Amino acid sequence: MRDTDLLVIGAGPTGLYAAYYAGFRGLSVTVLDALPEPGGQIAAMYPEKLIYDVAGFPAVRGQELVDRLVEQAARWSPTYLLDTSAVGLTEHPDHVEVTTGAGTVVRARALLICGGMGSFVPRELPTGSDYDGRGLRYFVPRLAELAGQHVVVVGGGDSALDWALSLEPVAASVTLVHRRPQFRAHQGSVAQLHSSAVQVLTPYEISKLAGDPVLEEVVVESKDGERRSLRADTVVAALGFVADLGPMEQWGLELHKRHVLVDRTMRTNLARVFAAGDVADHDGKVKLISIGFGEAALAVNHIAHLLDPSSSVAPGHSSDA
Numbered sequence: 001m002r003d004t005d006l007l008v009i010g011a012g013p014t015g016l017y018a019a020y021y022a023g024f025r026g027l028s029v030t031v032l033d034a035l036p037e038p039g040g041q042i043a044a045m046y047p048e049k050l051i052y053d054v055a056g057f058p059a060v061r062g063q064e065l066v067d068r069l070v071e072q073a074a075r076w077s078p079t080y081l082l083d084t085s086a087v088g089l090t091e092h093p094d095h096v097e098v099t100t101g102a103g104t105v106v107r108a109r110a111l112l113i114c115g116g117m118g119s120f121v122p123r124e125l126p127t128g129s130d131y132d133g134r135g136l137r138y139f140v141p142r143l144a145e146l147a148g149q150h151v152v153v154v155g156g157g158d159s160a161l162d163w164a165l166s167l168e169p170v171a172a173s174v175t176l177v178h179r180r181p182q183f184r185a186h187q188g189s190v191a192q193l194h195s196s197a198v199q200v201l202t203p204y205e206i207s208k209l210a211g212d213p214v215l216e217e218v219v220v221e222s223k224d225g226e227r228r229s230l231r232a233d234t235v236v237a238a239l240g241f242v243a244d245l246g247p248m249e250q251w252g253l254e255l256h257k258r259h260v261l262v263d264r265t266m267r268t269n270l271a272r273v274f275a276a277g278d279v280a281d282h283d284g285k286v287k288l289i290s291i292g293f294g295e296a297a298l299a300v301n302h303i304a305h306l307l308d309p310s311s312s313v314a315p316g317h318s319s320d321a
Contacts, residue, residue, distance in 0.1 A: 012040025023076020
């Protein structure tokens with residue numbers, strides 16, 4: 001049994017900022033995450049991706065942002081329970097108890113869910129999935145791993161274009177294959193793609209992966225039957241993800257399309273459970289890291305008042321602390 005004022009589920013940017021802010025408000029904090037390191041999806045999937053919309057940073061790489069957030073929270077010495085997931089929730093009048101997959105029970109006076117989109121697994125490439133680990137991959141956590149390689153990126157969303165553009169300076173060649181002429185990515189990325197050296201093949205689909213024991217060739221086919229052979233050391237399949245809230249769906253939370261509904265204080269329908277970041281939903285919701293930071297601070301300030309009604313919701317200026 002572990003006791004804490006606030007349990008934060010999710011060690012992504014929103015959860016890490018919540019850990020800092022709760023410490024600032026004088027609360028003890030425990031942070032729980034299924035991944036082995038803090039950072040959430042950014043650290044697992046896009047550590048080298050530049051992020052441009054975080055206040056105070058003209059541009060910041062994903063891992064640098066995570067490192068800064070961990071450093072910021074460290075001032076208050078939060079406890080991290082990593083590489084384990086939240087399984088069960090039991091409500092009590094003055095606290096909640098969360099059981100982890102490792103069998104630990106965390107007794108918290110309040111719970112803040114910052115779990116992003118929950119657990120996530122990539123959508124498999126329909127053709128050649130047996131090359132997983134032999135040239136087929138779904139993430140590019142370190143661009144340098146593909147330096148000097150011939151890379152084929154599959155997909156038409158933001159992740160596909162981001163990886164194609166990021167790999168262009170380090171790979172021997174980059175080809176982007178998408179089954180539709182139009183892309184789902186941000187228009188700025190689309191414009192950058194068409195002005196880059198990335199070879200763009202649309203509308204094409206992967207029809208075959210070949211090579212033994214590792215990948216050497218990719219065959220693509222257009223909708224009118226034209227086939228092309230591409231030299232390839234690596235295929236990056238960026239076809240999206242299947243998200244799942246897992247056991248949280250059984251906790252009695254009010255949900256809408258796998259998102260947790262909250263009120264204007266970020267409280268859920270459960271008295272001592274709040275949510276912030278991408279997992280939370282409310283009227284006018286916008287999914288941005290910067291919005292997640294604001295929601296975390298809003299939730300923590302209301303949690304501080306919940307735990308001590310004599311404490312003001314308004315935190316005052318941090319420079320006066």
